[in-house]
Amino acid sequence: MELFIARLFDGISNGATYALIALALVLIYKATTLINFAQGEMAMFGAFIVLVLATERGVPIWLAVVIGMAISALIGAGIERTLIRPFDPADHLPLVIITLGLFLVFGATAGIIWRFDPRPFPRMFPTGNALSFGVATLTWYTVCVVLTVLIVVGLLTLLLNKTKIGLAFRAVSSNLESSELSGIRVGPTLQFGWALAAAVGTLAASIYVANPLFQLEPSVMARVLIYSASAAALGGLDSLGGAIIGGIAIGMVQSIIVQYVPFIPNELSLATAVAVLVLVLVFKPSGLFGTPQVERV
Amino acid sequence: MARFHFVEGTTSYRTYKWSMWALWIIVLLLIAFAVADTAQISIFDNSYNLGLPRINKSISFMIAILGLQVVVGYTGQLALGQSFFFGSGAYMAAYLVQDQHWPWAATLLVVVPFCFGIGVLLGLPALRIRGLYLALVTLGMAAVFPSIVLLDGLDEYTGGASGKTVDSTLAAPTWLPFNGVANFLQSIPFFGQYFGEGDLSSRETERIWKYMLFVGLTLICVWLIANLVKSRPGRAMRAIRDNETSAAVSGVNLAWQKTISFGVASALGGVGGIVYVAELGIASPGDFTQLLAIFFIVGLVVGGVGTLPGAVVGGLVITFIPEWASSTSNLPGVPERWLQGPTGTFILGVLLIILTFFLPGGVVASARHFKARFVRVVPAAPPGYTVAAPDDSDDEPEMVDALESGEAIGDSGLVDRP
Numbered sequence: 064m065e066l067f068i069a070r071l072f073d074g075i076s077n078g079a080t081y082a083l084i085a086l087a088l089v090l091i092y093k094a095t096t097l098i099n100f101a102q103g104e105m106a107m108f109g110a111f112i113v114l115v116l117a118t119e120r121g122v123p124i125w126l127a128v129v130i131g132m133a134i135s136a137l138i139g140a141g142i143e144r145t146l147i148r149p150f151d152p153a154d155h156l157p158l159v160i161i162t163l164g165l166f167l168v169f170g171a172t173a174g175i176i177w178r179f180d181p182r183p184f185p186r187m188f189p190t191g192n193a194l195s196f197g198v199a200t201l202t203w204y205t206v207c208v209v210l211t212v213l214i215v216v217g218l219l220t221l222l223l224n225k226t227k228i229g230l231a232f233r234a235v236s237s238n239l240e241s242s243e244l245s246g247i248r249v250g251p252t253l254q255f256g257w258a259l260a261a262a263v264g265t266l267a268a269s270i271y272v273a274n275p276l277f278q279l280e281p282s283v284m285a286r287v288l289i290y291s292a293s294a295a296a297l298g299g300l301d302s303l304g305g306a307i308i309g310g311i312a313i314g315m316v317q318s319i320i321v322q323y324v325p326f327i328p329n330e331l332s333l334a335t336a337v338a339v340l341v342l343v344l345v346f347k348p349s350g351l352f353g354t355p356q357v358e359r360v
Numbered sequence: 361m362a363r364f365h366f367v368e369g370t371t372s373y374r375t376y377k378w379s380m381w382a383l384w385i386i387v388l389l390l391i392a393f394a395v396a397d398t399a400q401i402s403i404f405d406n407s408y409n410l411g412l413p414r415i416n417k418s419i420s421f422m423i424a425i426l427g428l429q430v431v432v433g434y435t436g437q438l439a440l441g442q443s444f445f446f447g448s449g450a451y452m453a454a455y456l457v458q459d460q461h462w463p464w465a466a467t468l469l470v471v472v473p474f475c476f477g478i479g480v481l482l483g484l485p486a487l488r489i490r491g492l493y494l495a496l497v498t499l500g501m502a503a504v505f506p507s508i509v510l511l512d513g514l515d516e517y518t519g520g521a522s523g524k525t526v527d528s529t530l531a532a533p534t535w536l537p538f539n540g541v542a543n544f545l546q547s548i549p550f551f552g553q554y555f556g557e558g559d560l561s562s563r564e565t566e567r568i569w570k571y572m573l574f575v576g577l578t579l580i581c582v583w584l585i586a587n588l589v590k591s592r593p594g595r596a597m598r599a600i601r602d603n604e605t606s607a608a609v610s611g612v613n614l615a616w617q618k619t620i621s622f623g624v625a626s627a628l629g630g631v632g633g634i635v636y637v638a639e640l641g642i643a644s645p646g647d648f649t650q651l652l653a654i655f656f657i658v659g660l661v662v663g664g665v666g667t668l669p670g671a672v673v674g675g676l677v678i679t680f681i682p683e684w685a686s687s688t689s690n691l692p693g694v695p696e697r698w699l700q701g702p703t704g705t706f707i708l709g710v711l712l713i714i715l716t717f718f719l720p721g722g723v724v725a726s727a728r729h730f731k732a733r734f735v736r737v738v739p740a741a742p743p744g745y746t747v748a749a750p751d752d753s754d755d756e757p758e759m760v761d762a763l764e765s766g767e768a769i770g771d772s773g774l775v776d777r778p
Binding site for chain 2: 100155160161171172289296330331336344
């Protein structure tokens with residue numbers, strides 16, 4: 064039982080990070096109906112900016128995170144304007160290729176600038192245990208991560224539901240042509256979605272590597288992207304709440320199945336996530352909370 | 361300005377076609393002897409390797425990219441996890457040759473059906489998974505492959521983290537007169553100096569033999585695929601790529617065609633894997649990652665999506681750009697820091713983005729445009745009609761390409777677009 068609770072807590076803290084990256088994926092999907100394969104690398108890049116600000120410039124860590132998020136948002140908006148907008152959103156191949164190109168560019172640039180040695184990330188949350196039941200300990204890190212995710216979701220919901228640009232964003236993601244006809248400036252609105260996603264991604268990567276067990280290196284987000292994308296697909300790619308539930312679910316699957324199903328060793332936790340993804344897509348292609356897609360001929 | 365016109369089916373056309381092929385074969389053979397000793401060129405104190413081992417490695421990538429051409433280029437399915445099948449082929453060949461002492465050629469008999477089979481199996485869910493989701497799942501599979509290789513239970517077959525080494529080599533048969541050819545080439549005035557000096561060492565002979573085998577294998581694969589895409593299934597694949605719904609309405613069996621193209625692509629990935637391990641003598645889990653899968657996409661796009669020669673260009677690009685980038689340590693005007701890290705990956709990424717913008721057809725489409733200025737091939741006239749004399753004055757080489765790729769219909773206003 065204690066072991067189970069311990070695995071549960073592990074699952075929650077990993078799942079919360081997956082949920083944040085999944086949120087970023089969902090934001091971009093809602094904006095441009097595109098899975099941004101470079102999201103993980105962009106987030107890693109943002110986390111490096113935060114790290115450099117905090118350790119080399121002496122900026123307080125949370126201020127560094129905010130500045131890092133702002134810089135990432137600018138990068139995200141710039142990418143949308145220069146690389147994504149010129150293409151027809153209905154034709155997937157060029158867009159997928161562009162995001163794969165970005166994946167290579169961001170990964171390589173981080174490797175060139177910051178090298179491949181893992182670096183410890185500044186502490187963002189209090190250390191120590193909040194609660195413990197025997198072996199099962201709930202660290203402050205987990206508590207704070209969950210709280211951060213809830214705050215981010217809350218703020219995003221407010222932003223999308225109570226502000227004018229949020230309204231525009233919802234209109235554009237629901238029907239691009241109609242919203243264009245009703246006078247919404249579609250371009251800047253999509254750019255806003257990309258900026259938001261990049262900022263959320265940077266926050267997610269920062270809190271992921273703020274885990275005392277992890278360090279920051281250029282390849283740190285490659286696997287996280289697969290987990291998060293599975294999470295986003297599980298929740299339905301266009302549902303913000305679905306991304307959170309999907310993220311937690313994938314985190315749980317990762318930690319609990321690997322512990323309790325004897326024939327699935329630890330190395331296969333990534334394979335389990337991919338298997339979940341395949342099962343969801345085969346049996347419920349729109350995910351748990353997504354809008355089913357109807358194709359008109 | 362078209363200088364040469366050929367009408368399909370005439371003797372002059374056949375002569376042209378065969379002489380082009382003969383020219384290519386001679387060039388391919390000359391390359392082998394020219395770079396058999398690890399040839400290097402030096403620019404700014406950096407020495408760049410052109411040797412045959414690199415070319416042999418690039419051939420393995422070419423075959424894998426050829427598979428991607430079938431599934432992505434012709435069928436339009438975003439199945440991007442080719443490194444999964446490439447790795448499977450490589451490991452299976454390594455196991456069969458090293459532990460079961462099979463000859464290399466015999467591994468084809470197992471790897472091709474096996475990779476075809478897993479391609480079909482993994483393709484079955486893909487019948488319901490489309491577009492972006494398929495890209496996601498297949499990239500996920502590519503990411504999973506190294507962890508499957510590292511499973512404890514498979515250690516004795518895969519060699520675990522240190523990889524699977526193969527001692528067996530492909531020695532050239534002694535009756536082949538490689539030395540005679542080399543000596544003959546060296547004795548040609550002017551050109552002789554490019555072919556080294558004296559007899560070939562046994563390593564060089566082995567390299568040339570491997571190169572010939574691999575080139576032969578690639579030619580067979582290209583020939584098979586060229587026939588596939590020209591035949592009825594190939595037209596069905598292109599119909600699926602252009603519009604899935606209308607293909608289904610026109611009587612194309614979507615499930616069947618997609619499954620076949622997944623299977624063919626995976627089998628080619630497996631063949632590429634065999635060539636890879638036969639050349640390098642080792643298969644290690646770090647070689648077959650998500651990054652390799654993305655490199656294959658780079659090769660696909662650089663060469664040209666939906667063109668078979670594009671696979672050849674792509675294979676060369678993804679082998680030599682990282683290779684040369686890592687051997688460049690000194691370039692005027694570029695800070696040293698930018699030359700030491702993963703510069704090759706950076707260049708490939710930038711190339712991928714730039715080509716998607718400015719050259720969506722890849723290198724091959726541009727080369728075809730260029731060639732169409734000089735050589736034009738027109739279909740034979742139906743019986744009872746005569747072909748008007750070609751008019752050189754208003755040349756529009758674009759039309760030739762457009763008609764060949766079948767894309768002119770949508771653009772010419774014959775079909776209403778939504």
